[in-house]
Amino acid sequence: MAHIEFGVPERALLLALMALGGSADNPTLKARVGTALDGASRRRLNDLKLVTSVKEGRAYRHTMEDAGWAWCAGEMSAEPPAGSTLGRALYVVLGMLGEKLDRTDLSLAEFVTEDLVLDAEATGPEPVEPARVTARISDAELEERVRTAYLQVAARPGSWVPLTAVRPLLGDAPRDQVDDVLRRMERGADVFIAPEADQKSLTDQDRAAAVRVGDRDKHLLAIEVR
Incomplete structure (x- = not known):
């Protein structure tokens, strides 16, 4: 183009x-x-x-x-x-x-974002460990968990919330499955995932909870009413 x-x-x-x-x-x-x-x-x-x-x-x-x-x-x-x-x-x-x-x-x-990434690597934040699970739930069930968790912490549908507030509410879902479901949800018309604009304000917990989409870490989630 x-x-x-x-x-x-x-x-x-x-x-x-x-x-x-x-x-x-x-x-x-x-x-x-x-x-x-x-x-x-x-x-x-x-x-x-x-x-x-x-x-x-x-x-x-x-x-x-x-x-x-x-x-x-x-x-x-x-x-x-x-x-x-x-x-x-x-x-x-x-x-x-x-x-x-x-x-x-x-x-x-x-x-x-190169300098910010290097700073994060230098401080060595602890990664979020996947929870131990006995069975892997379906992606459809996990998506509903994400939507329910989002509504619990969002001020209103469509407002931005940090992934640090959402991940703890997803139960024992494996980290890799959560990330896959978030990436799939973002391709829909009502789900938006974005990086934090003020990268210097990010905590180690924010960086660890981010979902990698393409070549970027994204920290914020917004879901509109379906």
């Missing part, structure tokens, strides 16, 4: 969302960039499947999809938008970053 051209506001929001780890709500974007992702811009990025947006309370939370990461990577070799010298300088920096990625085996998403 050809690289999509956007105006300056949409470019800035996509690049800011990338720099924030791929997930942020509108108050965070407003504070960090000076504008929120809303209205026609949000609908366009959603329709293009670059970003998924979920209402969390009164504000939207936006999560970069694979196509969004690909767009940001493509922007590193794109022409800068006409305008300020500062904007053109930003694209010089993006080009330098693109050259670094070309020289390494890191994807853009991995590069953005």
Whole structure:
């Protein structure tokens, strides 16, 4: 697919969302960039499947999809938008970053979170040990457990909750089966799993409870009413 051209506001929001780890709500974007992702811009990025947006309370939370990461990577070799010298300088920096990625085996998403991952490895958090079980339950039953557990801890359907709050409520389900079911559920229309935007706020428990989706660890779960 050809690289999509956007105006300056949409470019800035996509690049800011990338720099924030791929997930942020509108108050965070407003504070960090000076504008929120809303209205026609949000609908366009959603329709293009670059970003998924979920209402969390009164504000939207936006999560970069694979196509969004690909767009940001493509922007590193794109022409800068006409305008300020500062904007053109930003694209010089993006080009330098693109050259670094070309020289390494890191994807853009991995590069953005590389230091955080290294910090987590240095502290050596204890992994969540799979519970001992006598029999493996069905995936369908485990999905219902996840949905029930989510509703027990969520303020309202569709709000984000940490996986650290959900996993302890799943009984003796094996860790690998829980992760597989979560990944399958995320492919549905009503389930969203996202990384924590503020990676520095993550505890060892948050990191250990994350589910690996593709090349990213995701820490937050939202389920809408079916």
